Amino acid sequence: MGTVKKANKFMSYLQNYTQFGFMAVSLGYYETLMSCTGSSTSSEMTEEEQKLAGITPGLVRMSVGYIGTLEQKWSQLEKAVVKFNEKY
Template structure:
């Protein structure tokens, strides 16, 4: 992602295996290390984290998520 007026950004995806593990990691990063914010929308200039398996992809059923390679911990 790049915008000559605003700078550059990137995207990192981790599959923690379960939603519980993903939420624990995001909670640790946000509250213990002050690294990023947990958010459903990724439309902000600071570092944001989201468990998309249960948020942005929540409208998909289990079969659709499996076909797309989305686990609950992703």
């Protein structure tokens, strides 16, 4: 997403308007979860370590749960990305 602000806005959109999943700091759950890695799970890493690992400020990490099919989740995500990009 490029920035933490845009990543958080995108995850909020996925959660609140498309019911794709839930924003979380940990990705261990049966529902689909997402987090902005640079400001959560990888926040203990230095900027240089994050850069070396390919973790950018707006990186959104997702854990697809087992509610629904993979095809349903993929379709939801594709539609959400298109609409989000039109809006923001």
